[in-house]
Amino acid sequence: MTDWRAVLIGFLVTTILGLIGLSVPVLGQLTAGLIGGFVAGYLAGGGLGRGAWHGLLSGALGGIVAGFLIAVVVGLAGWAGGPAGGLVTGVAGIGIFGVAVLVSFVLAIESALAGALGGLLYP
Structure with missing residues (x-):
């Protein structure tokens, strides 16, 4: 069974460290994903498989939410160009x-x- 509390905390750790890591373009984002996944796996406990599952969910959730927010901003920004601009940037x-x-x-x-x-490291 999925421990959504662990996934959410891992997601929040990834998001916060990712925002801080924007100043170090590649290393900051990779480190944020690693630490967030580790936190989710550690909080879920239960061994390799359970930790990997919760780390995977935590990392995927962060990427999906960030992608959704970027897509919404791009879509809404196009409305400044009128209906045609809104259609083009909506598709984009x-x-x-x-x-x-x-x-x-x-x-x-x-x-x-x-x-x-x-x-694995969970006591």
């Missing part, structure tokens, strides 16, 4: 969200690995 926003979801699942693998380590 949907495409951005699709790519963000795909990338978030790929990058969630690092969170899953860190979550597996956290689940």
